[in-house]
Amino acid sequence: MDVIEVESFATGQWIAPGADAQLVASAVTGDTVARVGGSRLDFGAMLDYAKCVGGPHLRSMTFHDRARMLKALALYLSDHKQPLYDLSFSTGATQKDHLIDVDGGIGATFVFASKGRREMPDALVHLDGPVEQLSRNGTFLGRHIAVPKRGVAIHINAFNFPVWGMLEKLAPTLLAGMPAIIKPATSSAYVAELAFRKMLDSGLLPDGAIQLVSGSTGNLLDCLDGQDIVSFTGSASTAVKLKATHSILEGSVPFIAEQDSLNAAVLGADANPGEPEFDLFIKEATREITVKAGQKCTAMRRLIVPEAQVQAVIESLSKRLESIRIGDPRDERTQMGALISRNQLGDVLEKADLIAAEAERVCGDPMELSVQGADASKGAFLPPMLFHCADPDTASTLHATEAFGPVSTVMGYRDAAHAAALANRGDGSLVASVFTRCGDIARELALETAAHHGRLYFNNRDSAAEATGHGSPLPHMVHGGPGRAGGGEEQGGVRGVMHYMQRTAIQGSPDILTAVGGPWVPGSVETNAAEHPFRRRFGDLKIGETIHTAKREITSEDISHFAEFTGDRFYAHLDEEAAAANPFFPGRVAHGYLLLSFAAGLFVEPSPGPVLANTGLDSLRFMQPVVPGDQIGVRLTVKQKTKRNEDYGEVRWHVTLTNQKEEVCAEYELLTMVAY
Numbered sequence: 001m002d003v004i005e006v007e008s009f010a011t012g013q014w015i016a017p018g019a020d021a022q023l024v025a026s027a028v029t030g031d032t033v034a035r036v037g038g039s040r041l042d043f044g045a046m047l048d049y050a051k052c053v054g055g056p057h058l059r060s061m062t063f064h065d066r067a068r069m070l071k072a073l074a075l076y077l078s079d080h081k082q083p084l085y086d087l088s089f090s091t092g093a094t095q096k097d098h099l100i101d102v103d104g105g106i107g108a109t110f111v112f113a114s115k116g117r118r119e120m121p122d123a124l125v126h127l128d129g130p131v132e133q134l135s136r137n138g139t140f141l142g143r144h145i146a147v148p149k150r151g152v153a154i155h156i157n158a159f160n161f162p163v164w165g166m167l168e169k170l171a172p173t174l175l176a177g178m179p180a181i182i183k184p185a186t187s188s189a190y191v192a193e194l195a196f197r198k199m200l201d202s203g204l205l206p207d208g209a210i211q212l213v214s215g216s217t218g219n220l221l222d223c224l225d226g227q228d229i230v231s232f233t234g235s236a237s238t239a240v241k242l243k244a245t246h247s248i249l250e251g252s253v254p255f256i257a258e259q260d261s262l263n264a265a266v267l268g269a270d271a272n273p274g275e276p277e278f279d280l281f282i283k284e285a286t287r288e289i290t291v292k293a294g295q296k297c298t299a300m301r302r303l304i305v306p307e308a309q310v311q312a313v314i315e316s317l318s319k320r321l322e323s324i325r326i327g328d329p330r331d332e333r334t335q336m337g338a339l340i341s342r343n344q345l346g347d348v349l350e351k352a353d354l355i356a357a358e359a360e361r362v363c364g365d366p367m368e369l370s371v372q373g374a375d376a377s378k379g380a381f382l383p384p385m386l387f388h389c390a391d392p393d394t395a396s397t398l399h400a401t402e403a404f405g406p407v408s409t410v411m412g413y414r415d416a417a418h419a420a421a422l423a424n425r426g427d428g429s430l431v432a433s434v435f436t437r438c439g440d441i442a443r444e445l446a447l448e449t450a451a452h453h454g455r456l457y458f459n460n461r462d463s464a465a466e467a468t469g470h471g472s473p474l475p476h477m478v479h480g481g482p483g484r485a486g487g488g489e490e491q492g493g494v495r496g497v498m499h500y501m502q503r504t505a506i507q508g509s510p511d512i513l514t515a516v517g518g519p520w521v522p523g524s525v526e527t528n529a530a531e532h533p534f535r536r537r538f539g540d541l542k543i544g545e546t547i548h549t550a551k552r553e554i555t556s557e558d559i560s561h562f563a564e565f566t567g568d569r570f571y572a573h574l575d576e577e578a579a580a581a582n583p584f585f586p587g588r589v590a591h592g593y594l595l596l597s598f599a600a601g602l603f604v605e606p607s608p609g610p611v612l613a614n615t616g617l618d619s620l621r622f623m624q625p626v627v628p629g630d631q632i633g634v635r636l637t638v639k640q641k642t643k644r645n646e647d648y649g650e651v652r653w654h655v656t657l658t659n660q661k662e663e664v665c666a667e668y669e670l671l672t673m674v675a676y
């Protein structure tokens with residue numbers, strides 16, 4: 001295989017590595033596979049290009065435009081993933097590992113695309129939370145909006161997942177509307193560069209949206225200001241160094257850090273050998289130790305098991321680990337490939353020696369390594385290594401030493417409080433898992449450990465078939481952790497997008513809030529439509545367009561009829577005396593659902609027209625009881641419009657039911673699909 005010249009992509013140009021580029025060796029053969037870095041990049045120009053070209057392009061698109069772009073990008077990458085698989089073998093990864101990296105990254109992009117369309121508006125401004133009532137009469141209100149930051153997102157990624165690591169940061173960044181400069185780790189930069197090329201080849205991203213730094217970041221971080229953001233994944237020591245950059249401190253540049261982590265897995269006291277939870281624990285621990293040869297930030301590093309089960313766990317787990325076939329990752333029989341480099345191998349052995357000072361090795365001697373289909377002396381191969389710590393309370397190094405490879409330590413616990421205390425010794429972790437079917441154990445461990453962990457993963461026989469795995473960060477759920485794990489929080493759906501936006505409090509009159517935010521705010525000007533709004537097509541409806549219906553009297557016969565017709569004979573609707581004894585009601589009251597039905601009867605335009613379907617209602621509140629003799633009327637206002645496709649869009653209506661005294665009896669948002 002020819003040596004790959006890993007290029008950078010700056011200000012719209014590909015730039016070859018320089019004469020003093022770093023050589024990267026294959027994890028499997030030790031041969032040189034790539035040259036990375038050493039080129040002269042003008043980082044100031046790259047930042048300007050992102051700010052002046054990429055940013056404006058992205059910000060001219062709505063959240064839905066960008067979500068559609070991400071979906072198209074994910075589809076394009078899905079169609080072009082084979083070359084990424086082929087190349088990734090040289091990093092030591094097996095086909096199963098590629099699924100996590102390549103398919104996992106594409107999957108995360110799909111999820112952000114979908115969340116962008118479902119949970120963010122087809123607009124330039126994202127609304128964060130409801131309108132706040134800041135004044136007695138409602139003429140001065142507040143609400144929070146979020147807009148894309150005007151700078152550049154600098155993504156610094158770890159070596160272990162060159163594709164997933166890039167896409168899980170890029171998808172929320174682009175969805176937010178920020179351009180990115182991506183710096184992959186040197187040792188797997190050739191895979192990241194290929195994935196980057198595929199994204200450019202797709203032609204889907206606007207100019208300036210993404211740039212790539214292969215090799216050193218030079219003075220890039222020195223040029224940042226408060227509109228920029230750094231999102232870093234890697235070791236705690238690098239994070240500390242980078243966070244301390246003067247411009248980052250001085251400019252209050254947000255720095256998201258995803259660092260290393262001494263994740264724990266707890267075997268519940270109810271999960272004895274023979275129980276499905278015991279087997280699940282052994283199965284998942286085997287997977288966590290061997291997938292990606294243990295080079296996973298979320299891998300189970302500490303296995304915390306009831307003291308009575310220590311021997312059983314060691315025996316079962318050792319048996320599984322000893323049967324793992326190690327070797328050439330291209331061979332589909334291989335279950336564990338190589339580490340990224342011989343350097344990494346050396347680092348893991350050093351860390352394993354530190355752990356060995358406090359724990360006994362019970363499985364996996366590197367001196368007795370058996371490698372199939374590759375030369376163990378040239379590649380970066382290690383066996384899965386299991387240690388047992390007999391005294392985890394006095395141990396300290398093993399709770400603080402991340403051997404970033406196939407290494408884990410078993411330790412016994414006395415009771416749930418002790419298990420939690422040991423899990424928390426990681427000083428802040430990305431994830432802890434608990435294998436139990438007992439709700440009390442789960443609850444106690446959750447209460448005791450949640451503050452120290454970014455994610456808690458519970459698995460048992462009921463969830464096993466569909467559980468996503470201890471080690472899999474999901475784009476829907478937050479990924480990050482306190483303390484040692486970096487204090488960062490990525491993914492988590494729209495939460496992850498918010499990092500790349502500025503949240504701003506907006507205060508003003510209802511009309512100002514409507515003008516700035518988009519959706520109609522109660523109290524804003526209403527425009528009275530010349531014709532019934534249900535007769536108007538999606539494109540013609542205007543925000544704030546309103547109808548007020550005639551009033552309808554509610555009779556006791558209506559209430560009795562509704563009770564008999566539906567079977568809802570709750571006493572408050574039928575028994576005057578019992579209803580009057582209820583602190584909420586003056587006497588017999590109308591059913592809430594009767595009021596909703598009458599409201600529809602008042603505002604619906606019956607003949608066929610552009611309104612296609614009622615798809616639900618949100619935020620329903622009954623505020624004032626309606627008694628026989630009351631007269632209710634409805635105000636129906638176009639609150640928000642969201643285009644769904646070329647044929648129709650969703651119209652969200654603000655609906656208010658009032659009585660004859662103009663008191664609000666009920667309020668809700670009605671959702672309809674309206675033809676274009």
Ligand code: NAP
Pocket residue numbers: 156157158159160161183184185186187215216217233234235236237238239241242257258259260261296297402404430485
């Ligand atoms: P690393 O050595 O800390 O490097 C991380 C990134 O920082 C690489 O891109 C590296 O580039 C870059 N970097 C290093 N020094 C830099 C500097 N002075 N200026 C700018 N960039 C610099 O970590 P790694 O070995 O790649 O990854 C392994 C570690 O990452 C493990 O500790 C693992 O736990 C952690 N990790 C955490 C997560 C998570 O989500 N929490 C995920 C994956 C990995 P070069 O490669 O060019 O040096």
